[in-house]
């Protein structure tokens with residue numbers, strides 16, 4: 199998924215961007231980066247492996263801070279193409295002479311290999327480089343105009359992107375793809391322009407008059423005025439429903455809908471669709487908490503925090519696969535007095551690869567649970583995503599390998615397993631048009647099937 203942020207205005211540009219990135223850290227923990235335009239009009243960049251706070255320890259941090267930057271952008275990375283812990287931290291800087299740009303984005307470009315060939319790129323370690331190069335070349339074609347390039351970008355790209363571009367002019371340009379898969383939000387008061395992937399990041403830093411960037415909208419700030427325009431492509435919006443299920447912070451608003459309220463409604467729907475005989479509802483922290491509150495409310499079964507997450511271990515879903523297993527064992531502690539002798543209804547947001555839940559179910563039994571009934575606030579996750587999350591193959595998905603919930607329950611060691619239906623999920627989210635492809639296999643791109651999209655990677 200990834201998170202992006204940026205700032206142009208008075209005060210400490212570098213610290214403000216790093217603070218925004220810290221508030222977006224749940225969107226990516228592998229790498230972080232920042233690019234600013236110094237007073238000299240040079241673009242200065244720091245890219246580090248690890249967390250946003252690690253930027254402060256980089257040797258170049260003081261150089262950036264003392265360069266009197268007017269504006270900048272930043273990124274936290276969760277890789278969807280190009281491998282883990284590699285050199286693809288963002289922002290990436292491309293261009294030369296009078297047009298240099300730094301690019302950071304949140305999403306995935308599914309056709310990046312084909313695009314690289316079309317634009318004659320010889321080496322392309324992942325979609326970010328291809329996207330930055332394509333954008334730069336389009337800008338050259340349109341008279342060094344990044345806004346024009348962004349208008350036409352969707353004519354070339356298959357995938358999802360919320361993007362930030364910093365030019366050496368200096369200018370800050372942000373855009374959301376025409377489907378609006380990923381969130382992007384901004385605040386502008388006539389002097390200061392600030393943006394972040396999620397509303398919660400702006401709220402925490404005191405920018406409370408935020409707005410969401412519209413589907414296909416492009417915003418350009420040159421230090422004096424903010425101009426808005428739109429993509430050359432018009433499609434039916436398809437914001438990612440999984441942002442409500444898992445990705446976004448519960449204190450964020452996405453497409454005008456509170457993520458927290460949507461999750462509570464998912465839990466209420468789940469209790470009605472897939473009831474369970476239990477003594478206690480226990481959420482998988484933190485991702486299942488709001489849905490568990492809804493489940494408990496609708497079922498009347500008391501809610502308890504029987505599992506405690508170690509806050510110093512990151513989000514399991516966005517961990518590299520090589521360490522997911524061992525991390526999921528380290529991440530949770532169990533409160534025996536809550537669990538022992540009880541029929542536990544364990545609520546989580548989603549069941550994708552099953553690594554975490556299998557481990558939790560077995561640890562609940564070790565802590566004395568009499569029965570464990572797993573309830574999932576979303577439908578079976580059966581299809582890969584090509585628009586911003588790291589599930590590119592069906593073989594990784596538990597619900598693809600085992601079709602029936604009872605087989606999946608056996609695979610994770612639970613007494614029973616129940617899901618929400620796609621109808622109840624849509625009801626909980628309360629939006630007219632959304633992307634549900636990972637649950638339904640219906641991708642928003644006209645005439646493109648899962649097999650066709652899968653071959654692009």
Ligand code: SF4
Pocket residue numbers: 379437438439440441582583584585586587633634635636637
């Ligand atoms: S496929 Fe799923 S995760 Fe990907 S954009 Fe669509 S709803 Fe979101």
